[in-house]
Amino acid sequence: MIRVTGLTKRFDGATAVNSLDFEVERGEVLALVGTSGCGKSTTLRMLNRLIEPDEGRIEIDGRDAREVSPDALRRGIGYVIQGVGLFPHWTVAQNIGTVPRLLRWDRGRVRARVEELLDLFGLEASEYADKYPSELSGGQQQRVGVARAMAAEPAMLLMDEPFGALDPVTRGRLQDEFTAIRQRRGITAILVTHDMDEAFRLADRIAVMDAGRILQIDTPERLLRGPREGFVRQFVGLDDRALRILSLHRVSELSRPAADAPAPAQWVAPGDTLREAASRLIWEAGDSLAVVENGRVTAEIHAADIWRIGARGEA
Amino acid sequence: MKNASRRSAAVYALPALAGLALLPFLDFRANRIVSGEGVMLWAPEGGSLLGAATLATLILGTVLIGAQLGRFVAALAALALLLWLAGQGAATLSAEAPEFARISLGGGFWIAAAFAALAAADAVARLSLGALVRIVALALPALGFGLALRGGLFDDLSILREYAANRDVFDAALGGHMRLVLGSLIPALLIGLPLGWLCFSSRRARTVVLPVLNLLQTTPSIAMFGLLMVPLGALSRAVPALRDWGVGGIGAAPAIVALALYALLPIVANTYAGLVGVPETMRDAGRGMGMSRARLLARVELPLAAPVILTGIRIVVVQNIGLAAVAALIGGGGFGTLVFRGMGQAAMDLVLLGTLPIVALAILASLMFDAIIETTRRGGAR
Amino acid sequence: MSRGALALLVALALFAALVLWPGLMTPLLRLVAEPGQALLYDRQPIRVLVAWHLALVGAAGVVASVVGMTLGVLVTRPRGAEFMTLARMASNLGQTFPPIAVLAVAVPLLGFGFEPTFLALCAYGLLPVFENTVAGLRGVPAPVREAARGMGLACSARLWRVELPLAAPVILTGLRLSTVVNIGTATIGSTVGAVGLGEVIIAGLQSGNTAFVLQGALLVALMAICADLALRGLERRMSRAG
Structure with a gap:
């Protein structure tokens, strides 16, 4: 479980993230949505301390994130980054095994885990394990990216526009796969996206952000039925809310x-x-x-x- | 495509044929000083009519044959025949000439050899072989040439007479040249790589280091050698013990320092460019997964920057192989000794004896580095 | 005034002063000279040497840029594309030839003096101009070329009005590299009898006169730095417009 209280970040005097409070339960997916520059990515990057917060507190399973060294903290949190970010000079297997190797798992265990994950994402291990990222399609790269984040069985996943660079068909298929894997494995995740449809599809709860603040945080359905006045209404889009x-x-x-x-x-x-x-x-x-x-x-x-x-x- | 590569093959073949037709194949001189008389390829003492006809056929073959492999073989065969004819011609000529007669390679030979070699290299390039296969494809003919050289095929050519007379000097020059190149490369790497990283991680360092290195690179080589003579000379006068180490205003020390300084800019600039070129997402991914900075540098940033850094080192090595020749002017040794001595004595063969190995070394180094760079690209920026 | 322009002005002023009044260097030269040695090179006035040096580099630069740019334009046209491999290979190979080798090979063809140096300078200066012309023209973004075609500009108009202006900064970089290298090569040219500042250095080396060496080295280095700064300034202006 993650509990965030009073999280604040300023850049050169401008407040990028302003006193956020939210919680994510085990097995829950929370989506942070908003226009670019609303502070959602900054929030995500503070959770694994790629950016150090100016104020506030982040607790992961009851423990203050500041008590752990940043590297150790990050090894315990899966991170799916914008634009995949697979290492082009490493094979698929090496990429997925990154964090397990950092955690000094023995080789056999790393290999077994890599094969298990490739299988989970529908990629034949014998065919794909030794390929280089440049030999994969965009959708396959993205799957490997998510598999890599899940490799060391992290307590939670942070996902920054995970399917952003894909065409609509591949994106839809991956979103379905992600939902299916969630149902089988139970994933706790915080997802950043600017795409409201993606948030509706993947998240249990959605936090709509603007100018560094959370304007409303609710389940998709309640957000559609009772959006706050102003930005949330505009962002959620009311014209086709019945269909949504x-x-x-x-x-x-x-x-x-x-x-x-x-x-x-x-x-x-x-x-x-x-x-x-x-x-x-x-x-x-x-x-x-x-x-x-x-x-x-x-x-x-x-x-x-x-x-x-x-x-x-x-x- | 076939027609296109055929037309460009003609660009090699025509000058080769024209060179052979218009310029002497061999140059005959009664002694080292007098000016020579040309011997054409088809003359009985040159390549003879049969040799000339075969050679012309092979050269035309590089145009008419469609397959690149066949073209490569034809060009190589032409090159081999050229060399053989030259060796034989020299032997025939010297058999009936006075002892001090000199037989050197003529303009026709050089032009034909150069274009045949280009045609062979072009065919290899178009075959798009892997780096290793390419090296083997070029090493085998080189090996053949080496064996012929050892076997005495070319012993009657004046350049080899010159070699025989200057064997000690040549060997010393080879050793000296290597020492200059490697001796400057190693310190340049030890300083340049960290400096490149420093430029990458600190904007302040970058604004100071890069302009200074640019200034160094701008300074012409002789001037650099000359300018370094002063402080190093002073240093060796002040600390006599250093003289035993060979440090002084004249000799290898200022040359090595100068070459190392020239080497710095490409190494630093390319290390910097290579590291800057690593996409931000790679760093983000590595850090986000909990890699320490050192590990990120060693496992992600450096491997991804490697092709660019190695390109910088390649530039440095090729450049310094050439610049090291100038070091002879301040007594630095190397093949420049032969070149400058040859120019002083107006002995072209001696000049060539110094120049050819420099060019050969430079080509060898660039081929080697191309292969290495290609392997580091594997999986990477494909 | 920008920092680059200021640096150029200082370098030029220093160079001009040292050329017109070589005596200004005597205090410095005295530090390195052996007692009793001449301090200032006096076999030829420095200004004559500088003039020859510049003439040699300038003339070769003009030839090298015209030929290099023409070749670069030709191989990037659709009709010349087949010669691209050839041209690049020849150019790559050319770069492995050290300047001294080019000089050495030119001597038997043309004898000693101005001519072999001029030939070497033309040949060696050609490569950077050619390479950068090719790189510059290839670097023109495809959408820009498409747009020019789409607006109905003829081939030659596209080249002169769109491609060359956009490639100009890169081509100019080639010209700068070529010029700077040639100032150095012309210095080495003095070993085969070309009149120029190299003469001062070589005379110093031959007679063991460090003062001559230093004097020549300083002047040549300053000349190269001035050329480098001036052409860099021009590049900056061009790329701002482009």
Whole structure:
């Protein structure tokens, strides 16, 4: 668990980060969002002391971060940096093994861990371990970047625009992978992004920052339903908030029992979002849609239920 | 592409043929002093008609053959034939000439040899071989040449007569030259690398160090040697013990100091540039994962900067191999001794005996460094 | 006034003073001279030597820049592209030839004196100009070239109005390197009989007169520094505009 109180940083008299307070529970992902220059990256870099705070306190699992030497602190925190930052002169395996080697794990253990992580990220170890970063695609590099941060089983991950440099399709796929890995492994992370959609997709809670302050910190849904006046409203974007809320929910949450039957032409899967279901319903101009698993109808979903989730007041 | 490389191959072949057609292949002089008479390639004492025809065919082959490997082999064969014909021609000429006659290589030979060598190098470059294969491809012919040289093929050429007469001086010059180059390189590295790092980590240091080194680099070599004579001469007068170490106004000491000073700018500037060129994200990643500064420098920054730093060292080595020749003017030894002595006596062969090894050393050094730089790039800036 | 301009002014003033009134150096030269030796080189007036030195470097510089730039432009045109490998290789090889070797090889062709030195200076000065012309033209950003083409500028207009002005600072750097190297090479040229400041140094070396050596060395070094500073200043102006 991380607890931050009164965190402040000034550069040449200008306050970049102004007295922040927040907590991140074990297994939780917190997103720091805001425009560039709002202090989100500075905040992240203070957490592993790449930047020393001027004031305030950072506790990690009850321990003051200042009591630990910066190098030791950083070895215990995974860091995924903007633009991947893989070492081009090291192989994939060497890159992933960086922190374990710094921690003097024995070779066998490092190798086993590298293979485990490559497997976790869907990269065949025998094929990729000895490749150089320049031989990988952008998406593969990014996966290795995250694997490298997770190598020494850190208590938490700090992620600075982790998928920022990727095309939308690859980015979406990696975001899904990250969510899947989270569900299997339980990751505690603080994520910096300027992309609200990414924050909605990955984070349990979102802190909207502006001018060095946190304006609002809440779950995605509450942020959409009750954004504060001013910057938060503008940044969250209210025009399509109904659709955004729908994309936070799954079909399985609303499905009602239905008789077993072969799949019709139009259907949804239980794992699809309500947004996808709504889109299909509008297209078909129907009242309900079959929920299909393994080619058979298992349930159905009603338009009225979906509209209710997307409406004001529901939470 | 084929047509294009064929046209540029013609650029080597035509001057080679023209040189052979218009300029003497060998130069015959009754003694060391008188001016010579040219012997053309097709003359019976030159290469003879058969030799000339074969040579011309090979040279044309470098244009007509499409495959780069074939082109390379043809160019090498032409080079080998050129050398063989020169050796044979010299032997024929000297058999029927007085004892003091001198047979030297003529303009035709030099031009043809230079362009054949360029054609071979061009073909190798276009084959895009790995560094090691390239070195072997060039080392084998060099080895062949060395064996022919030892076997006495060229003994009748005046440059080798000159070598035979000056063997001691030549050997001393080789040793002296190496001592000047390596003796200046090592201190320059020991000072230059840390200084480059200092320039990188401190803006203040940079604004002082780089302009001063620029000033040193600007100073012409003779002037530098001359200026260093004064303080070193004074030093050896003040501390006589230093004279036993060879420190003095004249000799190898000022030359080594001067060469080391010249070496500093490329080493410092490239170390600085190499370190600056390491992307900030690399440093961020390393530090963010808990690398200490020393480890970050040793494992990340230096390896990534290595190609640029090595390029600086390559410049220094090639440059100092050439500059070391000037050191002979202040008694520093090296191949310059032969060059200046040759110029003093108007003995061109002696000048060549000093010049050719310098050029050979410089080419050898740049090939070696190119190979090393290429291997350090592996995985890196590909 | 900028620091560079100030340095140039000081160096030029010092150089001019030492050339016009060589006697100014006597107190310094006395420190290094053996008793009884002549202090100032008097076989030729210094000013004549400086004039010859400058003429040699200047004339060779003009030839080297015209030829070097022309070649550089040619190999970067689409039609000349096939000769790029060739030209770069020849230029790389040329750089491994030390100036003294070029001089030494020029002597049998042209005899002693001005000519071999001039030839060596032209040949050796060519390389940096050529290399930097190629580098400068290649360094013109592709979007800029595209834009020029897109606006319908003809080949020659693109070269003269867009590419060369943008490459100018880099080309000028080549010219500076070439000039500075040539001031030094011209000094060595005195060993093959070229008239110039090298004469003073070599006379000093031959007669064991350190005062001559120092006098010549100071003047040559100052000349090179002046040239370097002046051309650097020009580079800075060009790159500001470009």
